Amino acid sequence: MRRTNQIGAALAISSTIIWSGNFIVSRYAIHLAGPTSLAFFRWTTATIFMLPFAFNNLKREWHIFKQNKLYFFLMGLVGFAIYNTFIYTAGHYATAINMALFGSTVNPIVAALLGAWLVNEKLHWKNISGIILCIIGTLYLLTKGEWSNILHFQFGVGDLWMIAAGFCFGTYNVFVKKKPVGISNNSFLLCLFIIGAVLLLPAAIYEMKYIQPVVYNSNLLWVVLYIGIGNSTISYLIWSNAIQKIGAGKASLFLTLGPILSSFEAVLFLNESFNKAQIISGLIIITGIVINTWPTRIKPIVQQD
Secondary structure, eight states: OHHHHHHHHHHHHHHHHHHHHHHHHHHHGGGTSOHHHHHHHHHHHHHHHHHHHHHHHHHHTHHHHHHTHHHHHHHHIIIIIIHHHHHHHHTTTSOHHHHHHHHHHHHHHHHHHHHHHHSOOOOOHHHHHHHHHHHHHHHHHHTTTOGGGGGGOOOOHHHHHHHHHHHHHHHHHHHHTTOOTTOOHHHHHHHHHHHHHHHHHHHHHHIIIIIOOOOOSHHHHHHHHIIIIIIIIIHHHHHHHHHHHHOHHHHHHGGGHHHHHHHHHHHHHHOOOOOHHHHHHHHHHHHHHHHHHSOOOOOOOOOOO
16 A cells, blocks of 8 residues: 555655646747647647547447537636637747646635535535635735735736736636546547647637747647657646546645745746745745645544444
């Protein structure tokens, strides 16, 4: 059991490390491709590399997919096409550090509130405490540590894009739990990868021609391979294995490393710098996420004779 937990923890950390680079890439690639084009390249690449792992399952389960067409269309639209386009758009306006902090804040808040409203998940005191801390941390970041600034506060463009992205992914995370019975994880992802790529294709073509032409070079190639294979295919497969070994509750705790890793990566690769407000708000937000996602111990039922 101890060995299994160690392997599961290592897998969860590996996925988090890979995912944390998405904010770095979104900042790095702003001059290489537009946000819609980059998202299209991501899901097209992910589709190609997920195909060998999931094609047989997808073929075998195709009748279930056809019975739930609207569900998969909306999941692919919100959780893949729109969500990632919003992140890559935010990269044109916000620092990677701020993107990581906003991304880690809005998602669990939206997921907890929508879960309570739409799928009857009870809000535990941990959820409420975590949400409050996340909101406090976000306000501290937005006001740059000066609470008096809240009277004259205005959201930055990048902040708004990341908040919108957080709403999308929070919604996606809630409705993942409604995945139709009989669908395997890899065929589920392959289907959504395909839907995301197909939905983005017309907008990507328009963007490439009229808004921001793509700069085709080796840098773009490495970016696309990273987000398409690493950030999508490999990380999702690793994450699924981590959940199988240690459970979703414990695995989700490792996601709190995301903002820390993204921040250090932004300093290392993008020459961004920490300020006091980012450090303090990050600590508050991460504390809130840990509290919000910490598994609740289920009390054993004592049977009375």
